Amino acid sequence: MNLEILRRLNEARVRRAASILVTTIATGAERLVFEADGYADDPLREELAARFRSGASGTVTTPEGSFFLTVNLPPPKLVVIGAVHISQALAPMAKIAGFDTTIVDPRTAFATPDRFPGVPLVAEWPEIALPAVGLDPFTALAVLTHDPKIDDGALIAALKAGCFYIGALGSRKTHARRLERLRQAGMEESTLERIHAPIGVPIAAQSPAEIAVAILAEVIATLRSRGLEAEQAAA
Numbered sequence: 001m002n003l004e005i006l007r008r009l010n011e012a013r014v015r016r017a018a019s020i021l022v023t024t025i026a027t028g029a030e031r032l033v034f035e036a037d038g039y040a041d042d043p044l045r046e047e048l049a050a051r052f053r054s055g056a057s058g059t060v061t062t063p064e065g066s067f068f069l070t071v072n073l074p075p076p077k078l079v080v081i082g083a084v085h086i087s088q089a090l091a092p093m094a095k096i097a098g099f100d101t102t103i104v105d106p107r108t109a110f111a112t113p114d115r116f117p118g119v120p121l122v123a124e125w126p127e128i129a130l131p132a133v134g135l136d137p138f139t140a141l142a143v144l145t146h147d148p149k150i151d152d153g154a155l156i157a158a159l160k161a162g163c164f165y166i167g168a169l170g171s172r173k174t175h176a177r178r179l180e181r182l183r184q185a186g187m188e189e190s191t192l193e194r195i196h197a198p199i200g201v202p203i204a205a206q207s208p209a210e211i212a213v214a215i216l217a218e219v220i221a222t223l224r225s226r227g228l229e230a231e232q233a234a235a
Helices: 003-014 045-054 085-096 126-133 148-161 172-184 208-223 228-234
Strands: 019-024 030-034 058-062 065-072 077-081 100-104 139-143 165-168
Touching: 003 019, 003 030, 003 065, 019 045, 045 058, 045 065, 077 085, 077 126, 077 148, 085 100, 085 208, 100 126, 126 148, 139 148, 139 208, 148 165, 148 172, 165 208
Parallel strands: 077 100, 077 139, 139 165
Antiparallel strands: 019 030, 019 065, 058 065
16 A cells, blocks of 8 residues: 555544545555545545445446445444433443443433443533544434533534534424524524434334434434435435
8 A cells, every 4th residue: 555545544544534445456556535525526426425324345346447445434433411221221232333432421420330331431511521522523422311501512512513413302392492592502503403303213212222222223324324415415
């Protein structure tokens, strides 16, 4: 591999940027495509878009030749606001699914190691915790406390950071009140539409474990469909 390309790949990993190394099989020529830079004019744009969603490397053959696409996606993160019963079920499920999971809750009576064994816990207010935890386009955020003093600031931070998934627990009436508070905080309507609420896929979940399954399913579905709406709109 070209040393300059290797340097750029390493830099991309550090800053959690998605990239694809395109190798022309016939010649060995290599080039890097970064998702954040856009690739609308690339002759492989459709295949690149699909690979950025799936994370799967592989060969593609086109009239221009055969290429091997090596996909480099940052490990997805899940940040859960609220050390609640749902979080206790969600954290181990998310770990199995490959998500680096962190629980944030300033209420030290809830955010305890015995309730979340082996799970990173931050017993701070989200405004303090989230800059250190890190939010980015490969982070999902789920707010579960039902407490606006805890949840609203986390939602605003996630919206500004461009998290790929943002979900909020609560009824439609609760969410309507939440949206009004966020509007008053200066958030635009188009941005607020990115919040999934009520949270989770509609499977009539009842127990904390069932709700956790619904949340994780929605997180995964959103991760694997990133950018699809924009592509369909442009088609």
